[in-house]
Amino acid sequence: MLGIQNLWLFIGSGLLLNILPGPDTFYILGRSLSQGRRAGVLSVLGISSGCLVHTFAAAFGLSAILAASASAFMVVKFAGAAYLVWLGVRIWLERSAETGTAISVFGRQSRWAIYRQGVLTNVLNPKVALFFLSFLPQFVGASSRHKIAAFLFLGAVFIFNGTIYCLLVAWFAAAVSGRLRGGSSARAIVRRVTGALFVGLGLKLAVSK
Numbered sequence: 001m002l003g004i005q006n007l008w009l010f011i012g013s014g015l016l017l018n019i020l021p022g023p024d025t026f027y028i029l030g031r032s033l034s035q036g037r038r039a040g041v042l043s044v045l046g047i048s049s050g051c052l053v054h055t056f057a058a059a060f061g062l063s064a065i066l067a068a069s070a071s072a073f074m075v076v077k078f079a080g081a082a083y084l085v086w087l088g089v090r091i092w093l094e095r096s097a098e099t100g101t102a103i104s105v106f107g108r109q110s111r112w113a114i115y116r117q118g119v120l121t122n123v124l125n126p127k128v129a130l131f132f133l134s135f136l137p138q139f140v141g142a143s144s145r146h147k148i149a150a151f152l153f154l155g156a157v158f159i160f161n162g163t164i165y166c167l168l169v170a171w172f173a174a175a176v177s178g179r180l181r182g183g184s185s186a187r188a189i190v191r192r193v194t195g196a197l198f199v200g201l202g203l204k205l206a207v208s209k
Contacts, residue, residue, distance in 0.1 A: 003141040004150050010139045011157060017135075018162045024050075024128075026197055027121045028166055031114065032173035039114050040170030046118020048163045051132075053123050055155025058132040059148045078206060079124050085202035087117070092195030 004010075024047045032040030122128060132155065140150045 003143065003146060004154065005139050005141050007139070007157075010154060011161065013135075014158045014161055015165070018165045023125060024122055025166070025169060027118065028170050029173045030197060031118075032170045033177040035114075036177060037171060037174035038111075040174050041167065042111055042114040043118040044163060044166040044170050046115040046120075047122045047166060048159050049115075050119045050122025051128070051159045051162065052155070053119075054129050054132045055136075055152060055159065057129060058136055059151035059155070081202045081206035085199050085206075087121075088195045088197070088199030088202060090195075092192060092199070 028040055028043045028047065031043040136151050136154050136158075139154055140147055
């Protein structure tokens with residue numbers, strides 16, 4: 001179908017790759033731990049939407065620009081790193097509300113803001129773009145007459161499986177967060193750990209080759 005080869009191997013490999021933790025997973029964990037299940041789900045949808053952008057970019061050859069141009073790759077990489085560091089610093093400096101209600105280490109944000117930040121976290125990671133560009137073609141036959149359709153189909157399969165896994169991560173983290181957010185000291189720890197985590201991810205992305 002569409003010249004796709006070894007579909008089940010693709011699905012199995014994709015599931016294994018989704019399990020490996022990365023900036024997307026930690027973003028979902030941070031949101032779910034600090035703001036609960038709804039924020040975690042919105043983050044998952046944002047990450048999945050970002051993957052959809054990368055799928056279309058790979059299918060239509062836009063990601064090849066990142067692979068061919070070192071300067072373009074560096075610009076996107078440092079933009080993504082700066083964004084993660086900015087998120088981490090913002091979280092670290094956030095203070096709990098005087099009303100005593102449960103803290104949101106990301107501040108009070110709309111659903112759209114949570115979703116949008118999930119999209120940017122994924123889209124501004126050039127490694128994700130190069131992953132789609134290098135991984136998807138391995139399962140499309142060279143003689144296929146429907147390469148774009150094959151890319152889009154494989155991307156949809158990968159995103160669907162990844163979304164299911166990430167929703168499970170969000171649900172688990174949100175379940176744990178209820179206990180962690182019970183007291184002010186626990187809330188402060190969650191805020192500081194989450195902020196440090198995002199700063200660390202940003203610095204790691206900036207220095208990675």
